[in-house]
Amino acid sequence: MTVAHHAHALSAPSLPAALSALRARGLRVSIARRLVLTALYDAEAPLSVEELAERLPGSDVASLHRNLDVLEALGLVRHVHLGHGPGRYSLARRDVEFVACDRCGAFEAVESRRLDGARQLIERECGFVPRFTHFPIVGTCPSCLEESSDARP
Amino acid sequence: MTVAHHAHALSAPSLPAALSALRARGLRVSIARRLVLTALYDAEAPLSVEELAERLPGSDVASLHRNLDVLEALGLVRHVHLGHGPGRYSLARRDVEFVACDRCGAFEAVESRRLDGARQLIERECGFVPRFTHFPIVGTCPSCLEESSDARP
């Protein structure tokens, strides 16, 4: 799906670049690894291992975990914890972080630079430099906020 | 331990108030529930169910989960996910949120009002109103930041 490829092209590694990264470390370009990478290229949102397995019939969840781990160690893939439930994998894009809704489960990718102001305020207050790639910002999304205010008489 | 009680006294429900809240809903004040509440009053930091079980010998983890769930539904207790690993329970304090370090596992309670600026910036940028009580801000703590800068030549 060309659209998905274009959406990633800005900051995610290209498929050929990902394969060379594997070879450069003496790791092997197996069919399973190609398939995982192309499934993530085609995905519109981060996928759980279970969802990935559905899209790659015949694949084994243990092998998927192992392959996602090596791809993540190479910086090609990343996972995010969107609330409870399984981790969700996507191509690693260094310019994108996440916000997620506690109530309805909705989530959104946000350009990192739009969070830089908040990041600096948090660093000033706590000394911690937050990163919302692995554990997102969790709160209430616009439509759940609207529902709560509707509820008031 | 008096100190711990004082630390909570500002915003956590008192033990008698917690017990009345149970009775008010037709729920029962069992020995197990008293023990869970006092263990949380005495705790210096949020506890996992396993840690709670160590402090309450003879208790059953399934019952601990069930009791923590009812106390949480009443707004007396809360849990936070500090990175991977089990949820950690504490008395519900509405004025405290958390920041956690991705690298070393350190975490800190932060007064909510100190995060209000960041909260507003995030709402302006994303429309989401974040709450860092259940899922904390995750990033790099001051001492891990120092280590990274030490590593540079």
Add this chain to the structure above:
DNA sequence: TTCGATGCAAATAGTTTGCATTCTA
């Protein structure tokens, strides 16, 4: 004495590991 609460065992979800077999380089 009535329901709610408990303890124990078993089920569930998500992930990890061991090991014999298969495939890439």
Add this chain to the structure above:
DNA sequence: TAGAATGCAAACTATTTGCATCGAA
């Protein structure tokens, strides 16, 4: 053909559920 990768089974961590029994009001 050496060593990495795979598939399958089993272990593991955290949590949930079913059910007979116990206990608080």
